[in-house]
Amino acid sequence: MTVESEVSAESGPRFLTKEMRKKIEEITGRYPTRRSAIMPSLFLAQEEYGYLCDEVLLEVAEALGVPEVWVYEIATFYTMFNTTPVGRFHIKLCTNVSCLLLEAGSLLSHLEKRLGIARGETTGDGLFTLSVVECLGSCDTAPVMQINKTYYETLSAEGIDQILEELKARPADGGREGAPA
Amino acid sequence: MPKITINHMEIEVDSGLTVLQACEIAGIEIPRFCYHERLSISGNCRMCLVEMEPSPRPVASCAMPVADGMVVYTNTPMVKKARKSALEFLLINHPLDCPICDQGGECDLQDITMAYGADQSRFQENKRAVAEKDLGPLVATAMTRCIHCTRCVRFSTEVAGVEEMGATGRGENTEVGTYVEMAVSSEMSGNMIDLCPVGALTSKPYAFTARAWELRHTETVDVLDAVGSNIRVDSRGNEVMRVLPRLNEDINEEWISDKTRFSYDGLKRQRLDRPYVREDGRLREASWEEAFAAIAGRIAAIKGAKGQKIAAIAGDLACCESIQALKDIMNAFKSPHMDCRQDGAMLDPAARAGYLFNTSISGIEHADLCLLIGVNPRIEAPLINARLRKRFLMGSFSVALVGAKVDLTYAYEYLGSGPRTLEQILSRSHMFAELMDAANRPMLILGQGALARADGAAVLAAARDLADQFAMVSHDRNGFNVLHKAAARVGAMDLGFVPGEGGRDVAGILDGAASGELEVVYLLGADEIDTTFLDPAFVIYQGHHGDAGAAAADVVLPGAAYTEKDATYVNTEGRVQQSRLAVHPPGQARPDWMVLRALSQALGQKAGYDTLEELRAQMIRSNAVFAELDVAAADRTAKTKWAAFGAPGKMNGSPFADTVENFYMTDPIGRASETMARCTDTFIVPHLSITGTDG
Numbered sequence: 036m037t038v039e040s041e042v043s044a045e046s047g048p049r050f051l052t053k054e055m056r057k058k059i060e061e062i063t064g065r066y067p068t069r070r071s072a073i074m075p076s077l078f079l080a081q082e083e084y085g086y087l088c089d090e091v092l093l094e095v096a097e098a099l100g101v102p103e104v105w106v107y108e109i110a111t112f113y114t115m116f117n118t119t120p121v122g123r124f125h126i127k128l129c130t131n132v133s134c135l136l137l138e139a140g141s142l143l144s145h146l147e148k149r150l151g152i153a154r155g156e157t158t159g160d161g162l163f164t165l166s167v168v169e170c171l172g173s174c175d176t177a178p179v180m181q182i183n184k185t186y187y188e189t190l191s192a193e194g195i196d197q198i199l200e201e202l203k204a205r206p207a208d209g210g211r212e213g214a215p216a
Numbered sequence: 217m218p219k220i221t222i223n224h225m226e227i228e229v230d231s232g233l234t235v236l237q238a239c240e241i242a243g244i245e246i247p248r249f250c251y252h253e254r255l256s257i258s259g260n261c262r263m264c265l266v267e268m269e270p271s272p273r274p275v276a277s278c279a280m281p282v283a284d285g286m287v288v289y290t291n292t293p294m295v296k297k298a299r300k301s302a303l304e305f306l307l308i309n310h311p312l313d314c315p316i317c318d319q320g321g322e323c324d325l326q327d328i329t330m331a332y333g334a335d336q337s338r339f340q341e342n343k344r345a346v347a348e349k350d351l352g353p354l355v356a357t358a359m360t361r362c363i364h365c366t367r368c369v370r371f372s373t374e375v376a377g378v379e380e381m382g383a384t385g386r387g388e389n390t391e392v393g394t395y396v397e398m399a400v401s402s403e404m405s406g407n408m409i410d411l412c413p414v415g416a417l418t419s420k421p422y423a424f425t426a427r428a429w430e431l432r433h434t435e436t437v438d439v440l441d442a443v444g445s446n447i448r449v450d451s452r453g454n455e456v457m458r459v460l461p462r463l464n465e466d467i468n469e470e471w472i473s474d475k476t477r478f479s480y481d482g483l484k485r486q487r488l489d490r491p492y493v494r495e496d497g498r499l500r501e502a503s504w505e506e507a508f509a510a511i512a513g514r515i516a517a518i519k520g521a522k523g524q525k526i527a528a529i530a531g532d533l534a535c536c537e538s539i540q541a542l543k544d545i546m547n548a549f550k551s552p553h554m555d556c557r558q559d560g561a562m563l564d565p566a567a568r569a570g571y572l573f574n575t576s577i578s579g580i581e582h583a584d585l586c587l588l589i590g591v592n593p594r595i596e597a598p599l600i601n602a603r604l605r606k607r608f609l610m611g612s613f614s615v616a617l618v619g620a621k622v623d624l625t626y627a628y629e630y631l632g633s634g635p636r637t638l639e640q641i642l643s644r645s646h647m648f649a650e651l652m653d654a655a656n657r658p659m660l661i662l663g664q665g666a667l668a669r670a671d672g673a674a675v676l677a678a679a680r681d682l683a684d685q686f687a688m689v690s691h692d693r694n695g696f697n698v699l700h701k702a703a704a705r706v707g708a709m710d711l712g713f714v715p716g717e718g719g720r721d722v723a724g725i726l727d728g729a730a731s732g733e734l735e736v737v738y739l740l741g742a743d744e745i746d747t748t749f750l751d752p753a754f755v756i757y758q759g760h761h762g763d764a765g766a767a768a769a770d771v772v773l774p775g776a777a778y779t780e781k782d783a784t785y786v787n788t789e790g791r792v793q794q795s796r797l798a799v800h801p802p803g804q805a806r807p808d809w810m811v812l813r814a815l816s817q818a819l820g821q822k823a824g825y826d827t828l829e830e831l832r833a834q835m836i837r838s839n840a841v842f843a844e845l846d847v848a849a850a851d852r853t854a855k856t857k858w859a860a861f862g863a864p865g866k867m868n869g870s871p872f873a874d875t876v877e878n879f880y881m882t883d884p885i886g887r888a889s890e891t892m893a894r895c896t897d898t899f900i901v902p903h904l905s906i907t908g909t910d911g
Contacts, residue, residue, distance in 0.1 A: 102379030104395040111384040 051094045055079060059098050069099050073109050077116055086117035114168040121164040122157045124202050127181040130167050133174035142178055143167065145192045149199060162203065218284040223291055235277035235288055236264050244290050247299065247328045249306070249413045250365035251278035254469065255374060261306070261365050263328065265298040266290050274298040296332075303333040306363050309344045309388070310414065317361065319415030321428035325363065346391055352399025353894035354406055354478055355417050362392050362416035368408040375471065376402040377605050377625025392416070399898050403598045403879055406477040410460065410470075419458065421478055421891045426450075426457045434798035435462055437785060438476045439533050439778040440883060442700035443577070443597050444787030445472045449480075449779050449798040456480045456779050456799055466578045466848060467787070473598040474895065475880060482889030483777050486762045489803025492772035499772060504804065508818035510771050514754045515819065518735055527553035527725040527734050530713050531741030531759065532702030533883055535783030535795070536842070537828065538758075538775070538808035539708050540835045542740050545812065548821045552719030553734065556708030558744045560723055561664045562672025562862075563698070563705075565714045568841075568849070570676065570861030571706065573600075573788040574694035575659045576850035580607050583695065585655035587648075588628070589638065589679060590619040590872030591663025595879045596701050597788070600661075601625065614655075616648055619665060620874035635671070635867035638678050642685065652686045659688060659695035665872045667698075677862030689858050694850065696858075700788040701876065703778075704741075707786035710839045729753035739765045740808075741775065743884050758811060760801070761884035773815070774805035777885065781807040782828060784835070784842065790849030790856065792842055 051059070058079055063072040076099060080091050087110050096103040110116045114127065128146065130139045147153055150163050157164040173179045176188035180195075187198055217228045220235075222242045229238045234257070239246050249261035259279035266277045269287040274294060289295060307329065314320045346359040364383060369392060372381040378401055380394045394400065400408075409419050431450040438445040438459075445468040448460045459480050461472040491507035492499040502510075518525045526549050530539050539556070546554050557563055563571045575583065580603045593601040601624060607613050608626040615628035618637045631637045631648055640646035652658055662679045666672070680696065682688070688695030700706060708714075715721050720728055726749035728734035734753055739745075741759035747768035757769035760777040778785075780801040786792050801807065806814075809831055816823045825831040835842040840854070849856045876882060878900050880892040 104380055104382035104384075107395045108382040108384050112386045114386075 049094075050084065050088075050091045051080065051098055055083065056098050059095070063099065070101055070105060072099055073101065073106055074113075077106070077110055081116060086120050088118075114166065120157070121166075122161050123207075124162060124182050125164045125166065127166045127168040127171070129169070129171045129173075129177070129179050129181075131170040133170075134178040137178045139178040142180075142190055142192065142195065145195060149196065163199075218282050218286070220282050220284075220286040220288065222288045229282055231282065233282050235266060235268070235275070235280045235282055235286070238282050239266070239277060239288070239290060246277055246290065247332055248278060249324060249328075249363060250367060252367055252370075252411060255367060255370040255411075258366050258370065261363065262302040263299065263306075265295060265302065267292050267294045299332040300334045303329055304337055304339075307333070307337055308339045309360075310363060311343060311360050313361075314415075317358070317415035318356075318418040318423055319361075319412075323415060324413035344388060349393040350399070351394065351417075352405070353891065353898050354420055354474055355400065355409060356420040356423050357393075358416055358418070359391060359393065360416075361414050363414055364390050364392060365413055366392065367411040367413070368392065368417060371408055371411050372400060372402060372405070374609070375407070375602055375605070376400075376404045378402045381408075401899060403473050403475070403594065404471055404602065406474045407461070407471045419478075421481060422458045426452050431457055432798075434779075434796050436779065436795040436798060437787075437793045438472065439703035439785055439795070440475050440479055440885065441473065441597050442703050442705060442788040443467060443599050444703065444785060444789075444791060444793050445476055445599060446793075447472060447476060451779075451799050454799045454802075456483055466576065467789075467791070468599045469602075471599060471602060475598075475882070475886060475892070478891045478895070479883075479886050479889045480779075481891050482761075482885040482887070483779060485890070486884070486888035487802050487805070488760055488762055488766060488772055488774035489801075489805055490774060491804065492766075492769075494770040499766075499769070504814070507771050507773060508815055511756055511815065512818050512820075514770075515736060521550070523550035523552070525733075525735040526551045526738070527720060527728065527736070528738040528740065529554070529558065529722055529725060529742040529745065530556040530704060530708050531739065531743060531765070532558060532704050533759075533778065533885075534704040534708065534741045535778070535781065535785060535808060536704075536707040536711060536835055537783055537831050538740055538812055539704065539711050539713050540831060540838060541809045541812035541816070541823070541825075542738065543711060543713055544824060544834075545816050545819065545821060546738075548816070548819075552716030553725055553728070554713055554719065555715055555722045555725065556705060556713045557668075558702070558722055558742055559664055559668040560672075560721070561667040562669075562676055563667060563709060564673065564676060564861035564863075565709050565712060567857065567859035567861040568710070568790065569694060569696065569856045569858050570680070571698050571700075571709050572790040572849050572856060573661075573697040573699060574790075574849055574856060575697050576789050576848040577603050578848075579693070579850055580604055580659070581610070582693075583607065583657045583659040584613055585652060585658040586613070586615045587641075587652070587658070587660040587682070588615065588617045588619065589660060589662045590666025590675070591661050591699050592620065592622045592624075592665075592874055592876065593661065593663075593699060594622065594624050595874075595876045596663060597699055600699065600788075614651060616651075619663065619872040622874065633871035634869055635675060635678065635872075636869050638675070638682065639867070642678065642681055649686075655686075657693065657695065658686055659697060661697045661699050663699050663872070664701055665874060669870075669873070671865065671867045673863035674865035674867045675862075677864040678867060680860075680862050681864075694856070694858065698788070701882065703785050703787070706788060706790060707784065707792075710786055710790075710841055711835065712838065726750070729755075739769065741765070741884075758808065759884070760805065761888055763884035763887060773811050774801070774803065775808040775811055776801040776805055780805075783807070783809075784832070786841075790841065790852075791847060792845050794845065 059076045062075045092106045096106040154167050178190045246264045248264045259276045264277045265274035267289040349357045369381045434449045438447045446462040446464040448462045450458045463470045491502045493502040493510045605626045618631050666675045683696040730749040736754045739757045743763040743765040755769045756771045757765040758773040779798045783795045813823045880895040881887045886892045
C-alpha cells in the first residue's frame with residue numbers, strides 16, 4: 036500500500052545505491068517484519084551521507100516497502116539519526132539524570148561558549164555540531180559525551196578543552212568516522 | 217476463567233481481557249484517553265492507572281492482562297493521586313482555550329479533568345505551541361491541543377488502512393500529523409474527529425456553528441450508500457448541524473464514511489421547496505393544486521389504454537413508503553412500466569437471495585475467502601470494505617478480485633478483469649479454483665459493475681453457479697452477496713417495483729419516451745439517468761433536489777430528504793430500517809408518501825391508506841419482510857430461500873467497469889454539497905490530472 040514516492044517516480048532513485056539496496060534486503064532477512072529493519076537501514080544510509088534528508092527517508096521507505104511515515108517517525112525520534120547536516124565532529128552531550136547531577140549542565144554552557152554555538156548548531160568552519168542527547172547508557176562514567184562513534188567519559192571543563200584541541204589538530208582525512216581518541 | 221478482585225469485589229472474567237475491561241464489567245469507570253476498544257493498545261496516556269497488589273507502583277490497566285488471583289484497587293489514595301498527576305502532566309502543554317474550542321462540552325479531557333483532576337497546576341513555564349497541520353477539507357486541526365494519545369494514528373493505520381498519520385519527534389517536540397503536509401486520503405477520515413479525545417481534530421465544516429448542548433439528537437439511518445449506517449442527526453431549529461455515527465455492531469460498528477458524515481450541507485442547497493409547472497418552456501412556481509391539476513390534465517389527455525403510456529422510475533434515495541405509494545398509482549393505471557434499476561443492473565426480482573448481501577456485514581468476519589467480482593467496496597461501501605479489512609487483519613483470509621484493479625487497503629490476488637476469468641474458475645482451469653475448494657467458508661461479492669451491462673443476467677447466473685459449485689450456500693450460511701450502491705434498491709426490489717408483464721425496464725422506458733410510445737414518465741427522485749431521452753414525454757419529478765431529474769421535468773413535486781421524514785429503507789443485507797424525522801422539509805415540500813397520496817386523490821384514485829401506519833401495513837402485505845425491523849436476511853426467522861435467478865447465457869469478454877467515478881458525488885445531496893465539492897477538488901481532481909483524462 037505504500038504510495039510510490041514522487042521523488043523516485045519522477046527522477047528515479049538517487050541516493051540508495053544498488054549495493055545499499057542489496058544490504059537493506061539482507062537486513063530485512065534478520066527480522067520477523069520489514070518494519071523492524073528501518074533502524075539498521077537508516078544507520079546504513081546515514082553512514083553514507085552523514086545525515087538523512089527527506090529524499091533518503093523516502094527511498095529507504097520505498098526500498099523496505101513500508102509507509103513513509105513509519106520511517107519518518109523513527110528518524111525524528113532517535114537522537115542518533117541526524118535529519119539535518121552535521122559537522123565533521125558531532126558532539127552529543129548527555130544531559131540525563133546521572134550526567135546532570137554531575138554538572139552536565141555547566142559542561143553544556145562551557146561547550147556552547149568554547150564553540151561559539153548553541154545546542155543544535157554547527158560551527159562556521161563545519162568542524163563541530165553540538166547536540167544534547169538522552170541517556171548514552173554510561174551512567175557509571177558520567178558525565179559523558181559521544182563524538183561521532185567515540186565515548187568521552189568522566190568529563191570536566193578542562194578535559195573538554197583538551198579534547199576539542201586534539202580534534203581540531205586532527206588531519207582532515209580522519210573523516211567523519213572519528214578514530215578513537 | 218481467571219478470578220480477579222477489584223475493590224474487594226471478586227469477579228470472574230474471560231481470560232485475555234485487560235484489567236481495564238474487567239473493571240468495566242464490574243461496573244467501575246476507569247478514565248482513559250488513549251485506550252479505545254476498537255484500536256490496538258498503546259498505553260501512553262497513563263490515565264488508567266490502578267493499584268495492584270503487590271506492585272509498589274501503579275499499573276496501566278489498559279495494557280495489563282488479567283490473571284487469576286489479581287487484586288486491584290481503583291479508589292485508593294494512590295490511584296487518586298496518580299490520576300491527578302497524569303492529568304497535571306497532560307495539561308502542562310494543553311491550552312486552556314475551552315471557550316473557543318469546538319470540542320468544548322463534549323471533550324474527554326474536560327470531563328475527566330472535572331471528575332478526577334486537581335484544580336491547579338504547578339507548571340509555571342510557557343506552554344508549547346504546535347504548527348497546524350493541513351489534513352484536507354474535512355478535518356480541522358489545532359495541534360497545540362493534542363495530547364498524543366495516537367488514536368488517530370492507530371485508526372488510520374488499522375481501520376482505515378492508510379498509513380499516513382504518525383507521531384514524529386520526541387518528548388516535548390512530539391507532533392502528530394502526516395509525513396508530508398497532505399490531506400488524509402481516506403474515505404473514513406471523519407472518524408478521527410470522533411476518536412480525538414480533545415479538540416485537536418475537529419470537523420472543519422461544522423467549525424464554530426453550534427455547541428454540543430444546543431443540539432437535538434435524532435437517531436436515524438443513512439441513505440447515501442446501501443450500507444444503511446446507523447447515524448445520529450444533530451439539529452438546531454430546523455437545520456441539520458452535523459451527522460455522527462451511532463453504534464451498530466452488525467452494520468457500521470461505530471464508524472461512518474465521509475460522505476455520510478459531511479454531505480449534510482447539501483441538504484440546505486438546491487432544494488425544491490415548492491411545486492413547479494413548466495410553462496412556455498420554463499419552470500414557474502406553482503401551487504400544489506396547480507401542479508396536481510397539470511398532471512391530472514395531461515393524463516386525462518392520453519388516448520387509449522393509459523397504463524401503456526405511463527411509466528415510472530424510482531431513484532436511488534427513494535423510501536419504501538413512496539415506492540409502495542407510487543406502485544399503487546401505477547397499478548391503478550394497470551401500467552407495467554416501472555423500474556428501480558436506474559443503472560440498468562440486471563438484478564433478478566425472482567429470488568430475494570439473488571439480490572441481497574446474504575452473508576451479512578458482520579458475517580464477513582466468519583468467512584475465510586472472499587471473491588470480489590466487478591466491485592470496488594472501498595468506494596461503493598466503505599464500511600463493508602472496513603469490515604473486509606478487519607477480517608483480513610485477523611489473518612487466514614484470502615481475497616481475490618475480478619474487475620478493475622484498485623487499492624482496497626488490504627492485499628488481494630488479482631485474477632482478471634472480466635467474465636473470462638469467471639468462466640475459467642467455473643471450469644476449474646484457473647488456479648484460484650483450488651483455493652476456493654479448500655476454503656471452508658468462502659463468500660463472493662458481486663458488484664453493480666458486473667451487473668449493469670448487457671450480459672448482466674448471464675454474469676448473475678455465473679456468480680450463482682460459482683456459489684453452488686464452491687459450496688458457498690448451505691443450510692446455515694449463504695456466501696453469495698450482491699453489493700448495492702443505492703439505498704432504495706433492495707426495498708424497491710422487495711416491493712416489486714420492477715417491470716410487470718410486458719413492462720419496460722429503465723432502458724425501455726427511456727427509449728419509449730424518446731420514441732413517443734410513452735407519454736408520461738414519473739421520476740421518483742430519479743436523477744442518475746440520461747434525461748435527454750425524456751424530452752418528448754411529459755415528465756413529473758418528485759424529489760428534494762433540483763438535479764438532473766427536476767431540470768427535465770414538466771411538473772416538479774417537492775419531497776423530503778432522508779433527514780426530514782419517517783421512512784423505511786432496506787439495506788444491502790436485506791435489513792429493514794426506519795429513518796426518523798430530524799427536521800421538517802423546507803417550504804412547501806412534504807413527506808413523499810403524503811405527496812403521492814394527494815396525487816392519487818387528484819387523479820381520482822382511491823388510495824388504500826390514510827396514515828403512515830396503514831401504508832406500512834400495505835408494504836407488509838406486499839412483502840412480509842417489512843414486518844421484521846433491523847434484522848439482516850441472514851438472521852431472519854424465515855430464511856431467505858436459495859432459488860434460481862439470473863439467466864444463464866453467454867457473457868461477453870469486456871472487462872467489468874469501475875462504476876463509481878467520484879465517491880463524494882454519487883447522489884443529488886452530494887452534488888449540492890459544498891463540502892463534497894471541496895473533497896472532489898482535493899481527492900478526485902488531482903488524480904484525474906495524473907491519468908490525463910482532463911486533457
